[in-house]
Amino acid sequence: MTNQTLTVRFFARLREELGTEQLTLPAEKDQTAGDLLAELARRGGPWAQLQSGQPVMIAINQAMAKPATPVRAGDEVAFFPPVTGG
């Protein structure tokens, strides 16, 4: 049986403010990373910042992605603030 879920990970300020490091969500048909962000933002409270707050970067399966990038069952999707290493 194939895995019908997505793993969603959060890092840095988002991880702290959402109080969440990782979620497992059911995979929806024809879903994009942007759809997933909008769905999570509807949880309200600190989650609303995913759409109305500071910029959120997206990675799918550990490669940078855009809101229009499709997400599929088994994918690892990550949301995080703009990076500040170096």
Place this chain on the structure above:
Amino acid sequence: MISIQSEDFDSGSEYEALRDSGAGTGAIATFTGLVRDSGDTQNVSGLFLEHYPGMTEQVISGLIKEASRRWDVRKARVIHRVGRLLLQEQIVFVGVCSAHRGDAFAACEFIMDALKTSAPFWKKELSEAGEHWVEQKASDVARGDAWDTGDRQP
């Protein structure tokens, strides 16, 4: 070679390892970044570095491949520390071996600039007043973008 580690590194031995890259190498450029005391908040005592394990290595590996496509790169070494770091500690090392200095300088600077805006690391400043996530600087984004638009082509 890429290392993401909490331990400090010895830039002298990293340089010696880069020298061992064949008779064609005529130039080695290295960059070392330190934790400094003039960030977004006052009286910073240190930093906490978080990263996205796996993706970090993939992104940096892609940057080294991109640098090798654009310039003569015979060997490259990137070390980035994570976890808790005190002021003046070493945080990042980039070293590049090339036939000539122009390629070594450019590839080293490109890898460092692109790492700052694309590798998934996040800095949190620690001070007496508490903790503060550092925000991405427009000047860093501009430096990264300049390599894409061709403004920094040798």
